[in-house]
Amino acid sequence: MTNIIHSIQRALIVAGVHGNELNGIYALKKFVQHPDLIRRNSFETLTLLANPKAFAAVRRYIDQDLNRSFRKSDLQDLTRSSYEDIRAKEINYLFGANGKTPVDVILDIHSTTANMGLTVITNDRPFNLQLVAYLQSLKPAVNIYILPKSKESSSLPSICEFGCTIEVGAVAQGVLQADCFQQTEALIINALNYLEKYNRGEILPFDNSLTIYRHLGTIDYPKNESGELQAMIHPQLQFQDYQPLAPGQPMFLTFDGQTITYEGELTVYPVFINEAAYYEKGIAMCLTQKQLIHNYQLSD
Numbered sequence: 001m002t003n004i005i006h007s008i009q010r011a012l013i014v015a016g017v018h019g020n021e022l023n024g025i026y027a028l029k030k031f032v033q034h035p036d037l038i039r040r041n042s043f044e045t046l047t048l049l050a051n052p053k054a055f056a057a058v059r060r061y062i063d064q065d066l067n068r069s070f071r072k073s074d075l076q077d078l079t080r081s082s083y084e085d086i087r088a089k090e091i092n093y094l095f096g097a098n099g100k101t102p103v104d105v106i107l108d109i110h111s112t113t114a115n116m117g118l119t120v121i122t123n124d125r126p127f128n129l130q131l132v133a134y135l136q137s138l139k140p141a142v143n144i145y146i147l148p149k150s151k152e153s154s155s156l157p158s159i160c161e162f163g164c165t166i167e168v169g170a171v172a173q174g175v176l177q178a179d180c181f182q183q184t185e186a187l188i189i190n191a192l193n194y195l196e197k198y199n200r201g202e203i204l205p206f207d208n209s210l211t212i213y214r215h216l217g218t219i220d221y222p223k224n225e226s227g228e229l230q231a232m233i234h235p236q237l238q239f240q241d242y243q244p245l246a247p248g249q250p251m252f253l254t255f256d257g258q259t260i261t262y263e264g265e266l267t268v269y270p271v272f273i274n275e276a277a278y279y280e281k282g283i284a285m286c287l288t289q290k291q292l293i294h295n296y297q298l299s300d
């Protein structure tokens, strides 16, 4: 593991890790049809429709979540043979560190049913912070969500040290929505421009501060012993991603109208609130802490 990248040789744009997230998939199709949009002089840009079977079926996945199929031990486990297991192995064989055409940077496009606007998710490696800071400097509405490196270990981007995941929303699963499509497209173009500037040595360390949302943990829906839902996201919290949630404020509403409040000790900033794909994961929302980072370094 290294935190330093000397020059980018190859970048990979990925969409359709989840087959029902159409905006990224159609943005990728556009890039494939118009390669001049993603061609840059100093590095090669590759594209990948990650889960074509799930896209054909307009489903998140066929057998299991592809974005939880990249654990190192699973990639080496020959007995794992679901569609997504095999697909993960193929993708790692092509683009992973020891692959045929290893990539230096992955830009992984998703969408969310939560009201997260334009979000870039990455870890706090300095290169990645610089990349997302650049994206935010061009578009201040970009939210930066930082995951601990351990959290990413089973996701597709974990096969590469550098890059970010893009989430746009709110958009329903299986739905193309022009504003999300255009925001996704612009963000990818800007990210590729950043990589080009980086290779040319044109990136100056940002000395201004950067607002990030750091992952703290997840909260499940209230459930009974048989695992049945006992409450919904409270209407006052629905679509309030990135807004402060203080102790004592409404979090859930039971079916007979009782409010369940947030009982933590600190004010937190929930994201992925009521994400449709997370019901099966036992996640009603992810909690983050809002932080200001000052004078972070270009590399360490």
Ligand SMILES: [Zn+2]
Residues within 6 Å of the ligand: 017, 018, 021, 109, 110, 111
């Ligand atoms: Zn997704």
